[in-house]
Amino acid sequence: MQLVIVESPAKAKTIEKYLGGDYRVLASYGHIRDLPPKDGSVNPDDGFAMEWETYADKSRQLKAITDEAKKADRLILATDPDREGEAISWHVQEVLAKKKALPKSVERVTFNAITKAAVTEAMARPRELDTDLIDAYRARRALDYLVGFTLSPVLWRKLPGAKSAGRVQSVALRLIVEREREIEGFTPQEYWSVTAEMEADGTRFQARLARFDGDKLDRLSISDEATAMRAKAAVEEGRFTVTSVETKPATRNPPPPFTTSTLQQEAARKLGFSASHTMRVAQNLYEDGAITYMRTDGVQMDGSAIQDARKAIAGRYDASYVPDKPRQYQTKAKNAQEAHEAIRPTDFSRDRAGTGDHARLYELIWKRALASQMASARMERTAVEMEDGTGRHMLRATGQVVLFPGYLALYEEGRDDEGDEDSRRLPMLRSGDAPAKQDVSAEQHFTQPPPRFSEASLVKRLEELGIGRPSTYASIIQVLKDRNYVRTEKNRFHAEESGRLLTAFLERFFEKYVSYDFTAGLEEELDDVSGGRAEWQAVLSDFWRDFHPRTDEVMEQKPSDITAELDKFLEPYLFPKKADGGDPRLCPNCGEGRLALRGGRFGAFVACSNYPECKYTRRFAQPGGGSGDDTGPETLGNDPETGLPVERKSGRFGPYIQLGEGKDAKRASIPKDVPELDLEMALKLLSLPRSIGNHPETGEAITASIGRYGPYLAHNGKYARLSSTAEVFETGMNAAVVKLAEAAQGGGRAARTAQAPLKVLGAHPTSGGEVKLMEGRYGPYVTDGTTNATLPKSADKDALTLEEAVALIDAKAASAPAKGKKGAKKAPAKKAAPKKAAAKKALAKKAAAKKAD
Numbered sequence: 066m067q068l069v070i071v072e073s074p075a076k077a078k079t080i081e082k083y084l085g086g087d088y089r090v091l092a093s094y095g096h097i098r099d100l101p102p103k104d105g106s107v108n109p110d111d112g113f114a115m116e117w118e119t120y121a122d123k124s125r126q127l128k129a130i131t132d133e134a135k136k137a138d139r140l141i142l143a144t145d146p147d148r149e150g151e152a153i154s155w156h157v158q159e160v161l162a163k164k165k166a167l168p169k170s171v172e173r174v175t176f177n178a179i180t181k182a183a184v185t186e187a188m189a190r191p192r193e194l195d196t197d198l199i200d201a202y203r204a205r206r207a208l209d210y211l212v213g214f215t216l217s218p219v220l221w222r223k224l225p226g227a228k229s230a231g232r233v234q235s236v237a238l239r240l241i242v243e244r245e246r247e248i249e250g251f252t253p254q255e256y257w258s259v260t261a262e263m264e265a266d267g268t269r270f271q272a273r274l275a276r277f278d279g280d281k282l283d284r285l286s287i288s289d290e291a292t293a294m295r296a297k298a299a300v301e302e303g304r305f306t307v308t309s310v311e312t313k314p315a316t317r318n319p320p321p322p323f324t325t326s327t328l329q330q331e332a333a334r335k336l337g338f339s340a341s342h343t344m345r346v347a348q349n350l351y352e353d354g355a356i357t358y359m360r361t362d363g364v365q366m367d368g369s370a371i372q373d374a375r376k377a378i379a380g381r382y383d384a385s386y387v388p389d390k391p392r393q394y395q396t397k398a399k400n401a402q403e404a405h406e407a408i409r410p411t412d413f414s415r416d417r418a419g420t421g422d423h424a425r426l427y428e429l430i431w432k433r434a435l436a437s438q439m440a441s442a443r444m445e446r447t448a449v450e451m452e453d454g455t456g457r458h459m460l461r462a463t464g465q466v467v468l469f470p471g472y473l474a475l476y477e478e479g480r481d482d483e484g485d486e487d488s489r490r491l492p493m494l495r496s497g498d499a500p501a502k503q504d505v506s507a508e509q510h511f512t513q514p515p516p517r518f519s520e521a522s523l524v525k526r527l528e529e530l531g532i533g534r535p536s537t538y539a540s541i542i543q544v545l546k547d548r549n550y551v552r553t554e555k556n557r558f559h560a561e562e563s564g565r566l567l568t569a570f571l572e573r574f575f576e577k578y579v580s581y582d583f584t585a586g587l588e589e590e591l592d593d594v595s596g597g598r599a600e601w602q603a604v605l606s607d608f609w610r611d612f613h614p615r616t617d618e619v620m621e622q623k624p625s626d627i628t629a630e631l632d633k634f635l636e637p638y639l640f641p642k643k644a645d646g647g648d649p650r651l652c653p654n655c656g657e658g659r660l661a662l663r664g665g666r667f668g669a670f671v672a673c674s675n676y677p678e679c680k681y682t683r684r685f686a687q688p689g690g691g692s693g694d695d696t697g698p699e700t701l702g703n704d705p706e707t708g709l710p711v712e713r714k715s716g717r718f719g720p721y722i723q724l725g726e727g728k729d730a731k732r733a734s735i736p737k738d739v740p741e742l743d744l745e746m747a748l749k750l751l752s753l754p755r756s757i758g759n760h761p762e763t764g765e766a767i768t769a770s771i772g773r774y775g776p777y778l779a780h781n782g783k784y785a786r787l788s789s790t791a792e793v794f795e796t797g798m799n800a801a802v803v804k805l806a807e808a809a810q811g812g813g814r815a816a817r818t819a820q821a822p823l824k825v826l827g828a829h830p831t832s833g834g835e836v837k838l839m840e841g842r843y844g845p846y847v848t849d850g851t852t853n854a855t856l857p858k859s860a861d862k863d864a865l866t867l868e869e870a871v872a873l874i875d876a877k878a879a880s881a882p883a884k885g886k887k888g889a890k891k892a893p894a895k896k897a898a899p900k901k902a903a904a905k906k907a908l909a910k911k912a913a914a915k916k917a918d
Contacts, residue, residue, distance in 0.1 A: 068137035068168070070130065070157050072144055075352040076179060080143065083181045084188070089137070091130050093144070097123045097156050100210050107207045109613070113605045115207060119160065130157065131166045139170040141191065146175035146405055147360050147536065148595060151195050152202040158194065177367075178411045179354040201595030204604055208232060208591075211609065215616050216575070220567070223619065223627045224664075227567050228548045233533040234541050235571055236584045238550050238560075240526060241518055242568040245560040246638070251514035256285045257293035261300055261460055262504040263451075268492035269503065272451060274300060276459035290509070297507040303453030305460055307498040315444040315465075319472035321364035321394040322407035322434040325535035326528045328359065331433070333521035334479035336425055337556070340520050340539035346426045347408070354411055355418040356430055360536040361405040364394040366434070370409060374438040377413040386471065388440045409434035420864070432476040439472035449494050464491035517557040531585035562685050566669050570627075573634045574619050578612065624664055631669070632662035639671060639685075654681035702744035711747050722747045736771060736790040749794055754779070758798050760805075767801050769793045780805050826867040829874065836870050838862060852878045 069090040071077050081090035100106040101118040108114045119127065134140060140161070142154035154173055161167040172191035176183040212232045220227035259274035275282055277296045287293050323331070328347065332338040338346070347359035366374070371391045378387050394407075410418075410431045418427040445468050451460045467473065494500070518526065524538050533541060545551045550564030560568075571579045578584075587608070593599035619627075632639075639662065640649040652658040658675035662685070671683040701711045701722075709725040713735070722742075724731040733750040735742060754770035757778075765781040769792075776787035778801055785801075785808035787793060796804070822837035823845065829836050834849035845862045846855045847870040854870075854877035856862055 066133075066137050067139040067141060068130075068133050069141045069143050070154070072150070072153060073348075073352055075349075079179055079352070079354060080184055083184045089133055091133060092126070093130070093153055093157060094123060094126055096120070096149075096153055097127060097160060100206060104214060106214075107210050109211070109605070109609050113207050113602055115203065117156070117159075127160065131161060131164050134161050134166040134168060137168045139172065140168045141188070142171070142173045142194070143175070143187070145360070146177060146358055148198050148202050148205075149360075149536070150175070151198040155194055155199045155202075177406050178357045179352060180411050183411075197597040198595050200601040201591055204591055204594050204601035207605055208587075208608065211605075211612070212578075215613065219616055219620050220570070223622070223624055224566065224570050227563065227570070230567065230571060231541075231544065232578075232587075233537065233584065234544050235567070235579050236532050236581065237523065237527060237541050238545055238564055239568050239572070239579050240523065241545075241551055241558045242560045242565050244515060244518055245565070248514040248517065249638075253511040253513075254285060255288055256510050256512065257287040257290065257296075257507055258284075258510060259287070259293060259296045259300060259505070259507050261305075261502055262506075263305075263460075263462070263500040264503055265492045265494060265498060265500040268490075270462055270464070270489065270491050270500075272305075272449070272460035272462035274458070275450070275461035276452075276457070279457045285512070290507075293507040293509075297505055299453075299458050300460070300505045301502075303455070303458055304499065305451040305453050305458075305502065307449060307494050307496050307500070308452045308459075309448075309450045310494055310496060311448045311450075313446050314468075315446050317442040317444065317471075317473070319392070319436045319439055319441070319476070320433070320478050322366055322409050322437045323430060324362055324364060324407060325360050326362075326524055326538065328408055328430070329524050329535070329538060330521040331429060331479055332426060333519060333524075333556075335429065336422075338422070338426070339542070340524060341543050342422070343426065344539045346422050347430075350418065350423060350427055350430075353418070355415070355427055357406055357409050357411060359408050361408060362535060363396045363405050364407050365396060366394075366407055366409055366437075370406075370413070371438060373413045374409075374435055377435060378439055380414075382439075382474065385469070386440050386474070388438070392438055394437070407434070436472040436476035439475065440469075442467060442471035442473045443469040447491050449491060451500070462491060464489045466490065517559065519556050519558070523558065530581050531588055532581065533588070566631075566685060569631055569635055573630055574627075575615065628662055628664045628669070635662065652679060652681050655679035701742070701747050704748065711744060711751070713742060713747070722750055724751050734771070736776075738790050753793070755793060757796065757801050760802065761798075767798070767805070769796055769801070778804055778808075783809060823862065824865075826865070826870050829871060831875075836867060836874070838865060838870070847873055849874050 067088050069077075069080065069084070069088055071080060071090060071092055072095055074092040074094070077090040077092040081088060084090065098117045098119045100115060106116045106118075108116075140158075142157060144150035144153045151173075158167065158171060173194050174187040174191050176187040209232055213229060216230045217228075220230060259277075261272045261274070263270055263272050274296055277287070277299065280286070287296060320327075325344075329340040329343050332343040333340065336343075344359065347356065350356045351359050368391075375387055375391065408430055410427070413431070413435060416428070416431055417424060445466045447464050447466070449462045449464075451462075452458065492500075516522075520542060523542065524535075527533055527538060527541075528535065545558075545564070546553070548563075550561055550567065551558045552561055553559070568579075587604075590599055590604045594601045594604060640660065643649050650660045652660055652673040652675065655673060655675050655678070658673035658679050658681070660671050660673060660681075660683075663670055663672045669685040671685065673679040673681040701713055703710055704724055707725070712723050714721055714723055720735045722733050722735060731751055733747075733753065735750070739746060739750075750771075754768040757767040757769055759765065760767055760780055763781055767778060767780045769776070769778055769787065771777075771790065771793060774786075776790055776793045778785040778787060778796070780801075783805060785804040787796065787804070822839050824838040826836045826838060826847070828834070829849040832849050832851060834851060836847060836849050838845060838847055839853075841853075841855070844855060846853050847865070848854070852874050854873040856865070856873070
């Protein structure tokens, strides 16, 4: 018997089907062991010896592998064809050797696609484990461990609120923070554009003013309204005639097939996928045999695949879309051993695979790979110049005509920031023509700061700088999100306060280790290890020699000294120069103290040196005394009942009101919709919850208050939302009863009007009810008016049939509790399960098990 080890059970099932009865294929479920998260797992004093620990949740699977290995004549390690795959195979071999269960014959096979041909060919060409790739894995794992477990304790003790730092993640964070600084330091510059709406032969087109009063204009030439109005008047008064028409041919070549990096970028642009989601979906497609391996730096395709692509193109388009010679692309990867074939379909005649996100990603991969072997697009770019009678003013119009679409008929690469006036169409114009002028406009603009990074542009920038490797980008980005160092708004990264402070700390005390050149250089050294050009322990030794003493040096400094250094380092950001020349560090509250950075239990903040006499504070993330400043406690007056002072303060979670001092003090948050806070309003907020009275039907109290999710009514454990803070104090009994009734009818929300179905599929064969596809709060579902059944995530709602919908509804009805008897038990799950499984199988295959990286 021959034992084959792969990573995932889905992969194991497919490969066992290809190999036949003499083979037993088992999954390791990803990595089986790792460095334990404790000090000493890597010992620099003993040649960077590593202490490995088996994952607790893998013990059962490891026992199964061990039992089968004892009976096997041959062990075939068939994990993924990259560094991580090589490492998993090495770990399996090491564990089996320790258990004395290693078969006499141990071989390594790799394949780039899970197809019968690829698997059987790989089995016929086994090799030994690649020690260079294993050494590169060990070097990277040890390096990341040493950085994390040496630097993180420094952060915990010297920088309150910081959670962790990483060799690559901290550099990626620095990119986001530096972009934030660029945006904040950007000074907008005013400029104006003058545009004429022209018409010729019934076709309208735009022309911009390119010369005014004899001077050539660039984008920023017209910088004020007065000049813009003079230019507009000149265009309105002039009669413009075409003086030149310049037409140039242009060619656009198709982009190469996807690599890991370009797939993540394009899926983010076109499908809105995160890098981690893209890799999960691609992993499933690979394990289903639909695409080739998705962790690759290579752009080349196998010769037989190129021929299949050319045949598919010829079958879909005419011969002009097939270039004379196959296209060959060259990889830019520095490490050839880790550069495999590009990501492509295993079968170019198959234009669809899976449903939902799987189908969308497959279509993107299929189109990109097929387009890479199609003919170039041919364009004609035209530039038209029109002058007035004086010759001192000139309008320019540009446009583009696609003469032959070529690969654009199938696919066009996305861009991070769109905007191209050359893509406009122009009418046929000749020298001497005088197009009709329909309108002239002068528009004010301001220069814009560089855009914040999206996932696509961040991945692209990391790759350009040579930082990290494409297979690690998804996990790097996810760590930054999980640590709350960044947040995403409209698919763009914003640096959080903790991320900015951590970056400042690392730039000040560990500048070398977050520099782009150093990190990229270290990546090249690690690539040299995997390529057999460097020794892994020597690379680690060179790094550790400088890094370890530096961490000891910083650890010896007092937290107050660290804060003082950060205060100096961040001065341009925290205390920028004032326009009036005043002292930016002068306390705006007492007018005497000096502002400085301070460290607290919840992170850094700015405070006055006259504390405790002056209690002025400002959050770290509010630079330069802007409108978000907290000028310290503001006394609104005294409570007439207790005589205690009522103060307006600012805390971690925003502004609030406080009555009294110490433990007995009463506090209330200040809602955003309170226009002006005075003593009367403050006392109202402090008095909440407000009693409206007893419900006329139940006799239970109704109260109005403000909670975590806004203003609301409460009655007998039921709630109803209010639209504003004002309603908390104005809502009477009648209105409260109505709102509570409406909320109860709408399941806790206001009653909604009936929603129109997305699609009516037909009549249910048993119940006779109309089967409809609806959009629900938790996604699309089908209903026959009695039973609602949610669509599986992998289902394509647009392709849903009546039969599939009926199967889902029947399965849902079968698994529902029995009706009619009080306390009736649910139907036995085992009886309903086969029917439910059959319904889902009609829509999509069961999702493959996740691959552990």
